[in-house]
Amino acid sequence: MSITQIDPAYTTAMREVRPTPAADGQVRLKPATARGRQVPRWIRRTIGPVTLVLIWHAASVTGVLPSEVLAGPATVLSSATRLVESGELQDAVVVSMRRAMSGLLIGGSIGVALAVLSGLTRLGEDLIDAPMQMLRTVPNVALIPLLIIWFGIGEAPKIALIALATAFPLYLNVYAGIRGVDQSLIEAGRTLGLGRVGLVRNVILPGALPNALVGLRYSLGIAWLALVFGEQINATAGVGYLMANAREFFQTDVIVVCLVVYALLGLAVDLVVRSLERIFLSWRPSFTGT
Incomplete structure (x- = not known):
């Protein structure tokens, strides 16, 4: 009895396979479904x-979207060119980037340190976790008056808010x-003779790294949101000032130019984090879609 008699689906699958010549002259089989994957992903991601820009342009040209409500793409591009030529946009981006990265460095360092203390020990959890859960529900915008009272109206309250x-x-x-680290990995490490420091360095922290990078992506997105509010506090420079x-x-x-700048900056830093994920998590195979 042949395999086609055992499994009719095998015959169907083989019909969808096409032979393709290889560089060494041998014929290799290639699934027919692979032909639909020839379009580069970066092209599909820009569609x-x-x-959206084409719809926006059409609405502006036809008068469906009046310029008083929202300027068209051509006007926005002209304004962006003017701001770049005068140097205003570059200066504003540098100031905003410095504020966002400074706030992220301070806040991120504090958040990671507290998380490590709270996650590794029950005493740390009892002392730290409850106050953090309470404070995270307080709207950050509501703290702006207090930050102004504490730090004045200079750069400090903006960075503190971020x-x-x-x-x-x-x-x-x-x-x-x-x-979330698997307890069996902890037991395996102890069986291999790892002490507390060795477990933390070789098992727990690598296991927590995927979540940490996800948190970094969230924090970067929230940093730009907080920056928008922060730059409304008596700012004299920055994208929010514009x-x-x-x-x-x-x-x-x-x-609109400023909003696009915020979006592009957020996309750029997100790409950086994605690159870090590919580098530091290369040991962990994961599902990438079909």
């Missing part, structure tokens, strides 16, 4: 944004990553 906003996502994810000035003069084109 959505390009479609630090507060970014500390909690990292704390929650690192803590969950530590407590938006505030444009709001006063109803310049929707400049506002």
Whole structure:
């Protein structure tokens, strides 16, 4: 009895296989379904944004979307070119990046340190976790008046607001990553003679790394959100300062330019974190989609 008689699905699958010549002259089999995967992914990922811009342009040209409500893509591009030529946009981006990264560094360091203490020891959990769970439910925007009273109206309250906003996502994810390490791995490490420090360094922290990188991505996104609010506190420079000035003069084109800058900055830092995931998590095979 042949295999086709045993499993009719085998015959169907073999019909969908096409022979393809290899470089060494041998004929190799290639699934027919692979032919639909020839379009580069970066092209497919740009289809959505390009479609939105085309719809936006069509609505602006036809008058469906008046310029008083929202400037068209051509006007926005012209305003962006003018801001770049004058150097205003570059200076604003540098100032905003410095604020966001400073706040993330401070808040992230505090969040990770507290998560490690809380995750590794029950005493740390009892002392740290309850206050952190209470504080994370307080809206960060509601703390702006207190931050102004404590730190004045300079750079300190802006950075402090970003630090507060970014500390909690990292704390929650690192803590969950530590407590989510498989107990059997801990027992295996002890069987191999690893002490407490060895377990933490070789088992627990590597196991918590995927969650930590997810928390970093969340914190980076929240950092830009907090930056928008922070730059409304008597700012004299930054992307938020450009938006505030444009709001006063109803310049929707400049506002859209600033929003696009925020989005591109967020996309750039997210790509950096994705690259870190590929580097540090290369040992962990994961599902990448079909």
